[in-house]
Amino acid sequence: MRYKILLIEQDGSSLRVLKRVIGKANLDVVVATSLTEAKIIFDQSTPESFLCAVVDYYLPDAEHGEAIDFAISSFVPVIVITSQTDQDVRERILSKAVVDYIPKSNAQIFDYLSRLLTRLDKNKNVGVLVVGGNTKNRNEISTLLGRHNFLTYQANSTENALSTLQKHAHIKLMICDQNIPASTGVDLVAQVRRRYDKEQLSIIGASDKNEAALLASFIKSGANDYLRKPYCHEEFFCRVLQNVEYVEQIELIKKTANMDYLTGIGNxxxxxxxxxxxxxxxxxxxxxxxxxxxxxxxxxxxxxxxxxxxxxxxxxxxxxxxxxxxxxxxxxxxxxxxxxxxxxxxxxxxxxxxxxxxxxxxxxxxxxxxxxxxxxxxxxxxxxxxxxxxxxxxxxxxxxxxxxxxxxxxx
Incomplete structure (x- = not known):
């Protein structure tokens, strides 16, 4: 299925460049220059046909991000672009259920957007396992991952985590809280590493304890990375994407090394x-x-x-x-x-x-x-x-x- 991107942008020069970037990602572009146009487009389409919406924070008929709320309420993942870099605007955007936001002043905006769009499509086949902590915490993390189209799984114990990993080979990342019933996150990481190496599965340890020794214990037990709670939205996704892409890059290297370049079968x-x-x-x-x-x-x-x-x-x-x-x-x-x-x-x-x-x-x-x-x-x-x-x-x-x-x- 070839997905569409709803691009809601009123600036002509930005519009031209963004259309080229989205086209290079092998995606179809549907353009609206105002919130009113976007609503008409949605009335004539199904939300499932859109991979996401790329929305300008400021529009002539939506000066304070109302177009973002509309796209989210239409069950479409939203990437926000904005020329406003004020801290209060940033916080207002990140308080909403958006995939990410990109300042137009950033010279890397178009490269980053292209990478993000590609990832949203890829993530539909990538599993992430969330382990430990309480149910509310696991649900919050799963909701964040869902914004990026990841397939999410939850486990509240060591046994459930190991069983889930065995059942689902497409899980590329495990986010492991230190608090696990009858065990610890560090112990679970050590057990998982006996079965899956870092080339197969990335692991991020997480805890609300600000202890350097705990961070070191996670890393020494085999975790790739560590998150201190509470963490900000942007840090969370940067670490998640970095660790998922690490496993994918290793897979690509192995595939390239083992494949005949011309025919695509084994060498x-x-x-x-x-x-x-x-x-x-x-x-x-x-x-x-x-x-x-x-x-x-x-x-x-x-x-x-x-x-x-x-x-x-x-x-x-x-x-x-x-x-x-x-x-x-x-x-x-x-x-x-x-x-x-x-x-x-x-x-x-x-x-x-x-x-x-x-x-x-x-x-x-x-x-x-x-x-x-x-x-x-x-x-x-x-x-x-x-x-x-x-x-x-x-x-x-x-x-x-x-x-x-x-x-x-x-x-």
């Missing part, structure tokens, strides 16, 4: 790590296939490397479809590898032959160019061989498939 390094882990558990049966696209060099030479890249990417897509429960990898060039475990030799052969046939029947298209391609497969099967042995056997069988005329699976 050779990731394949060896993944398969080595599976073989270490000693499965009953293992099948490894080396797959090579036939006469691929002639495709590059005749149609160009761009077309060759297209063939590789489309072949990888077909592999994802045919081998959903297997380990697949691009080994380099036009060579791919598939590893299956717990599958009989006959079933492995049939899966690979179905894939071979699907590729041979596929027409690869680019502009006016049309090409059909075949592939050859060497399939090795075992119950106890080492990975290096399987690879060697599959390589010999692939050579036989080529020598026997290509477009076949040899096992």
């Amino acid at each position: 050779r390094r990731h394949f060896f790590a993944q398969v080595g882990d599976i073989m270490g558990r000693k499965p009953d049966s293992m099948s490894l296939a080396l797959i090579d696209l036939d006469h691929f060099k002639s495709i590059n030479d005749t149609y160009g490397h761009d077309f060759g890249d297209l063939v590789l990417k489309e072949t990888a897509k077909l592999m994802k479809k045919h081998f959903q429960s297997a380990c697949i990898s691009r080994f380099g060039g036009e060579e791919f590898c598939v590893f299956m475990h717990g599958v009989s030799q006959q079933d492995a052969f049939q899966k690979l032959d179905d894939f071979r046939q699907a590729v041979s029947e596929r027409t690869f298209k680019r502009k006016s160019q049309r090409v059909q391609c075949t592939l050859s497969v060497g399939l090795a099967h075992t119950s106890n061989a080492k990975l290096e042995t399987l690879l060697g056997q599959a390589d010999e069988l692939l050579y036989q498939a080529k020598a026997n005329g290509r477009n076949q699976v040899v096992t």
Whole structure:
């Protein structure tokens, strides 16, 4: 679903720039230059179609933030922009249930707004667990997180927290109060860290005690960060976003390191790590296939490397479809590898032959160019061989498939 942003802004120059920023975030912009126009737009739309509203604090018919109240009452998250930097205006804005406010005098306003809009969309799939404290405190934190579209969960004990983390893999952050029945926040952090490292889950410790020793205890037990209560709205969100983005950045680095840049499937390094882990558990049966696209060099030479890249990417897509429960990898060039475990030799052969046939029947298209391609497969099967042995056997069988005329699976 492509979301819309309701932009309520009356200044022409700001309006032009803001429309470009929102457009770059791949979001549609609906513009109102007054509160009256905004109300008409809402009468003709459903609030669910809006990701949020970006609202100027001052408008000709809403001089004191009335447009903010209207958007909030319409159940739309609100980001406030303002040229007024007075402390009383800031406090008035932050007393409302807004996502954030951005002073127009800030030179980084547009970069920050773009990042914030992207986050509001991303956060719909990010879980945050709030643990400990009293029910009122947990509800207040969950309400704040809800403004940023996070999926929130609550736990009032160590057992509930551990159970919730196990059930919901999309939880990227845990906010843990020091006060937990029959335990402490510091003890819970230590327990969680035995199961989840900092690359999987960020943890923010929280307490109303102004003790440096408690802060140190949280950090030493494995927390990433610490919040002293009471905290201000802006500090809370800065720490939350920073810690969520830390986990996401690590995930991105790992994904980039393990992925083949062209096809989007695993690379050779990731394949060896993944398969080595599976073989270490000693499965009953293992099948490894080396797959090579036939006469691929002639495709590059005749149609160009761009077309060759297209063939590789489309072949990888077909592999994802045919081998959903297997380990697949691009080994380099036009060579791919598939590893299956717990599958009989006959079933492995049939899966690979179905894939071979699907590729041979596929027409690869680019502009006016049309090409059909075949592939050859060497399939090795075992119950106890080492990975290096399987690879060697599959390589010999692939050579036989080529020598026997290509477009076949040899096992």
